[in-house]
Amino acid sequence: MVGSTRRVAAPVIGAEVVVMSKPFGVRRPAWPTTSRLAPTALRGIGVVTVVRRVLTRIPPRPSRLYGEGMRWTTVTVGAAWVAALVVTTAWLVAPGSKPLLVPFVAQVIVGLVPLALAIPLARRLPGHPASALLAAAGLGAIVSSAPVDTMTSPSAGSWMLLYLSFAILLLVVPDGRTASRRWATVGWVLCSVVAAFIAVVAVQALVPALLAPTTPVALALLPIFLALLVACAAAPIVRYRRSDERARLQLRWIYVTGASLPVTLLLCWASYLVFGTPDLVAIGLVLMYTAIPAGVTMSLLHPDAVDIDRAAVATVTATVLSVAALGVLSVASAVVGLALVDWSPVAAIATAVGLTLAAVLSYPFVRRGADHVLYPERGRAVTGLRRLSVRVDAGAAEPEEVENALQTALRDEGLRIGYRRLSDAALVGLDGRPIAVRETTASVRVRGDEIGAIVPSAGRVKRPAGAIATAAAPLLDAIRMRAELSLAMSEVAASRSRILKAGYDERRRLERDLHDGAQQRLVALGMRLRVLQRTSSADDHLSETLDTAVAELGTAVAELRQIAHGVRPSALDDGLGPALAGLTRLAPDTIELDVQDADLPDAVTTTAYFVASEAVANALRHAEASRIRIDVTMDAAALHLAVADDGRGGARLRTTGGLTGLVDRVEALGGSLTVDSAPGRGTRVEAVLPCGS
Known part of the structure; x- marks a missing residue:
């Protein structure tokens, strides 16, 4: 991961095997040690034992998955911390460790990330294997910086353990077990390959005579290991399509951060293509040891804390484009027979620019496809x-x-x-x-x-x-604006209706006051004057004066009656039918009446009367009509009033005038008024008044 890049000769392992028998070529410091087998033993305690425990429990019984009796994960986390502290302390005081203190501390810090995140997982999910696997990964990262000659040590092949814990972790998240027995088999095969590779490299270091016959075995195990790592990285994506909504939310975190595992492989691949060495893999390992633990912790504890969807789509898109670019570089390097660093500057720059432009142009299409596959909803x-x-x-x-x-x-x-x-x-x-x-x-x-x-x-x-x-x-x-506008219009209509009803009530009160108050007093005064005239002495001048006063009183009473009738026709007290019948007296030979009478609210009858009265008056005054028909019908919800004449037509609704006032009256009750008046074809005024209450 982090360490010296000094090359060391490896007589016991072939040159080709030397390159790949480290963590993809990462060179660790060649520090002295008293036991070259100690790092392998510690890694076996921290990784292989946990992996064996996890895989033997696949699939675990649901009743024991997070049960109180399953405290082995907590014990494993505690043991990993103790081992990490012991190893770190021992190596800090080891002879010759001072010159390479900074790389060692950097690698320890990277290993502490999964170790630290294993603690909340062990406390919150005491039976979930994720905490044990994270602790094992952190311990393996710390132990991997062992002060030994990694080229000639029997533990040189243990670099695979750096990936093993995370690979198994991707198989069992989020519920602590693999999706099926086939995926459990993948985990077992991966562990077997790792164990076989470590054993082969150890045999090569301990028995140099077996180098030649075992080298093909080591080389054959490497592509199998790589393929199994890619399969483990794809496991969350395969599981996603069959999971419920919450599991999908957790898996988004897993395959976003789990992509750091194949990214590490891609960096190694790119490093070989460009520089001819695997040094870039250190960046991928640091990314993997921070991203995967953080993603697993968020997935299991707080999966809905952040919207991970965009990051997931971007990760998949970037991975696909990176694989495509590396594929093109691989083909080009194979054809040329040289690493990119050995190409001519013009060819290298042209290739890099071409791949960059292709990636930029392809990004929207690949992203759209990834979004469609990952988030079809x-x-x-x-x-x-x-x-x-x-x-x-x-x-x-x-x-x-x-x-x-x-x-x-x-x-x-x-x-x-x-x-x-x-x-x-x-x-x-x-x-x-x-x-x-x-x-x-x-x-x-x-x-x-x-x-x-x-x-x-x-x-x-x-x-x-x-x-x-x-x-x-x-x-x-x-929707919001329409609803607010509808509400405002309803409030305005309700306000108009209340105002109109209040006006009708006020007219009715005024009519009653005029009839019962001033009109009655004037009639009584006239009668008293007549009595006074009859009982007074014969005086022609006084009698004429009293006659004049009584006549004036009669005129005042008649005018009051006209005012009261204009405020609200008294005929409406008997219903709409009798009130409309009074209109026929204006032109008995011209006006026809057909009324379906019913018990209606006072506001409806008053409005209907004024509509009919105004329409009849207009027909008699302006239309020169010879026939006027008034029709009143009822249904369950509304009163329908129609006044039709055979006059000259041409009536229109203007901004001012009687018909416009009628429109305001009718709409205040929630009704509608229409005027059909073609020139020469008469006029038809029709009003629809709701009368449900």
């Missing part, structure tokens, strides 16, 4: 929302269809769409009812302000992706 949702937006813009759909679109795309029938009301910022659904916010609720924002939310059903464990919320934002904003 998100792709369906975003595509469906975009198509719905186009249909809404074209007037072929309504924004409220967004809820059904998301329910279908995400396969969540209980999903709800909510918007924030402007008045109180409460979250309400499309039906206007409040919606409870859950942990999986995804906020929808426009210009930085939260306008609503996507609320999955209670069974969901992950909130919808940010891309879905972004795609739904314009539709939800339109």
